[in-house]
Amino acid sequence: MAGRRVIVVGAGNAALCAALAAREEGAEVLVLERAPESRRGGNTAFTAGAMRVVYSGVEDLKRLMPDLTEEEIANTDFGSYPAGDYLDDLARVTEYRTDPELASTLVEKSLPTLLWMAEKGVRFVPIYGRQAFKVDGRFTFWGGLTVEASGGGMGLVEALTRAAVRAGIHIEYGAHALSLLQDDSGVVHGVRLRQAGATREESADAVVLASGGFQSSAEMRARYLGPGWDLAKVRGTMYNTGDGLRMALRAGASPAGNWSGCHAVGWDRNAPEFGDLAVGDSFQKHSYPWGVMVNAHGRRFVDEGADFRNYTYAKYGRVILEQPGQFAWQVFDRKVTHLLRDEYRIRQITKVSAPTLEKLAEKMDGVDPAGFLAEMESYNAAVDTATPFNPNVRDGRGTSGLAVAKTNWANTVDEGPFEAYAVTCGITFTFGGVRIAPDSAQVLDTDMRPISGLFAAGELVGGLFYFNYPGGTGLTNGSVFGRTAGTSAGRAA
DSSP, rough: OOOOEEEEEOOSSSHHHHHHHHHHHEEEEEEEESSSSGOGGGGGSSSOOOEOOOBBHHHHHHHHHHHHHHHHHHHHEOOOOHHHHHHHHHHHHHHSSOHHHHHHHHHHHHHHHHHHHTTTTTOOEEEEHEEEEETTTEEOOTTTEEEEETTTHHHHHHHHHHHHHTTEEEEESSSSEEEEEETTTTTEEEEEEETTTTEEEEEEEEEEEEOOSSTTTTTHHIIIIIIIIGGSEEETTTSSSSHHHHHHHHBBBBBESOOOEEEEEEEEOOOOOSTTTTGGGGGGGGGGGGGGOOOOOOOOOOOOSSSHHHHHHHHHHHHHHHEEEGGGEEEEEETTTOOOOOOGGGGSOOOOESSSSSHHHHHSSOOOHHHHHHHHHHHHHBBBSSSSOOOSOOOOOOOOOOOOOOOOSSSOOSSEEEEEEEEEEEEEEEEOOEEOTTOOOEETTTTSSSSEEEEEGGBBBBOOOOOOOOHHHHHHHHHHHHHHHHHHHHHHH
16 A cells, blocks of 8 residues: 555545545645635635535434534524435436436435544534524524535634644645646556646646636636626635646546536625625525515516525526626515524625615616616515515515416515615536546546546536526535545545
């Protein structure tokens, strides 16, 4: 076992899981992180840390979250999330295009992988603040999403980094991987990189690419996602510019998945071009199911209540980008403002408020006031007020007779004071990537043959997500296939 070496490109969740798994196999592991140490962690550092995982009930959750108190258990309906429901959700939101083998592997390994991460020092907690509402004195979780890493995405990065250091894994920051080293037969045997102004080569017996998608490259967004995508904000790191993908494709990797698709959400209209670690995920605005969204004409353009937020938010960023001026306003009245997530209360926010809809219309920059007021009059008249409102279930409280229906959680917007929040499109990660063997995470070439010495995980892998994704699946995907890739690389080395 002595002398074997694995290089991992990236230092986010998928990469660090790969590094830890390769180390478990006895390999020497070198992690190359393009970002400086202060900005380490890739997109993981910008997430809220939610991880979708199979569990049969509270006993599974107690294994994963041993800090759960008896009081929390007594006051909470955690429900369950069986494998069948997870697979159904993946299939449904991807319009049945998700690769069945990748999906099955993800689902089956979700709980074992998170338990393994917990052994490494990652602490998991229930997502009370974002995925549970109190009904009749008890918290009820909804949407199949119950677990998050303590401290959010940055907490996850810090926990995995500590585990890597304890395991003797060497992490180099400011190390920009440029290309793979291959011999004449195509075997990958290292990486060419640039660091501190100098270019050098690092040899290895196996390489794991886990350096994210191409969402931070305006050029690649416009080329693959289409016109206008160069105008989108980037929710996360500025360093995910598709380097790993280009390296893999040049090495002969087979492209796979939805290259014209991405995870994109409603994001504060005046957020910076790239993510800000000081603000993290809080530029997002995900409470739209409780209100309405209008465009520059003052018109609704999407069914805000089509499904639970975590099954629609990842595709609505694209819809907002398609609106005039690439923006929208989310509007709420007094009846629902107490339901708004914490991200609506940060200092860096584009918000207006007013005692009447007329006054609100005057303050919503870029919106036609007459069009907005007419839209609100039509919408309020169409709401089914006889059906009870219940934020924990798809309550069927909808509208009738509108060109754009609202199918759940429809409340009249008629009780001041009113609040409105300006959003644009924030891209999280891209769905197109390279093809891997599900059981080993080894990269396949365009003839569907394994590329010796090359493995991949995380956003860089294509075939799992199309058009949309179930919230919390991205991190779990990175962990499951990161661990798989690292184990395979360590053994192959």
